[in-house]
Amino acid sequence: MLIAQVTDIHLGFQPDDPEEMNRKRLDAVVETLLAMSPRPDALLATGDLSETGSVASYQTLKAICDALPFPTYLAIGNHDNRDNFCRIFPDVPRGAAGHVRYSAPLGPLRLVVLDTLEHGRHGGSLDEEQAAWLDETLSASKLPTILVLHHPPIETGNGWMTEDSDAPWVLRLRSVLERHGHVIRIITGHLHRAIVTGWAGTTLTVCPSTAPQVALDFRSLDPDHPDGRDMVVAEPPGFALHYWTGRELVTHFGAGGEHPVLARYNARMQPTVKHILAEHAGEHGE
Numbered sequence: 001m002l003i004a005q006v007t008d009i010h011l012g013f014q015p016d017d018p019e020e021m022n023r024k025r026l027d028a029v030v031e032t033l034l035a036m037s038p039r040p041d042a043l044l045a046t047g048d049l050s051e052t053g054s055v056a057s058y059q060t061l062k063a064i065c066d067a068l069p070f071p072t073y074l075a076i077g078n079h080d081n082r083d084n085f086c087r088i089f090p091d092v093p094r095g096a097a098g099h100v101r102y103s104a105p106l107g108p109l110r111l112v113v114l115d116t117l118e119h120g121r122h123g124g125s126l127d128e129e130q131a132a133w134l135d136e137t138l139s140a141s142k143l144p145t146i147l148v149l150h151h152p153p154i155e156t157g158n159g160w161m162t163e164d165s166d167a168p169w170v171l172r173l174r175s176v177l178e179r180h181g182h183v184i185r186i187i188t189g190h191l192h193r194a195i196v197t198g199w200a201g202t203t204l205t206v207c208p209s210t211a212p213q214v215a216l217d218f219r220s221l222d223p224d225h226p227d228g229r230d231m232v233v234a235e236p237p238g239f240a241l242h243y244w245t246g247r248e249l250v251t252h253f254g255a256g257g258e259h260p261v262l263a264r265y266n267a268r269m270q271p272t273v274k275h276i277l278a279e280h281a282g283e284h285g286e
Contacts, residue, residue: 004040005240007189008209012057025237029256046189047150053081058088077150124151126169208238
């Protein structure tokens, strides 16, 4: 099984521009995914789908999703608007308190999607009601489970795009997950960088954004003294591919758009390929 992921699309950043950069960057990633063989079995879109939560931006996203040959599973982030999102995506489940959250079967795996949006707040949120729902939902099945949420509950060291590891919502989430060893992966976005770490007894991955990336900078940042440092950079639009081997979930990171090809599988490369495959066959024969 191959699960694609996009995040931090930020559609509507240039709302009146038919050549909007973020739309073009998303299109480049979608074209790359559609050109793959085999194609992904599903797509996760993990929040900040819109820049301002506008109805028009969600209408654009829905038209894109409806044209895909595989199902899309959506989560929302701090730039999103729940009501506008649900107006355009009415089939995405909501919880009793209005949170956009749900579980769904995905082949041999199970998805559990959380809503970490608190309107007016840039960072994540998880109240007691959502934590109880998560605990109950995880207890209902022991299938290998992927937890999907927008905000990574981690300290990154990267200046302004980080989280307080002792924030109440982070401790609440950790407490729940440490009781459920069948969560094989936490899949997130928000940070506009590719990041991998261990957290709460499992692996946490952050997908790079389709919108421009956040610059890497581990210097301390003084909010009272702007120093002219780079903050957002036009690196290529990113995505992730999560490959289920039947035992582990293996994550690859890629970029949409055209890239120079430096080698192809031709007569020059054939000896190298034959050697590698023969080596693998020999190991299996031992």
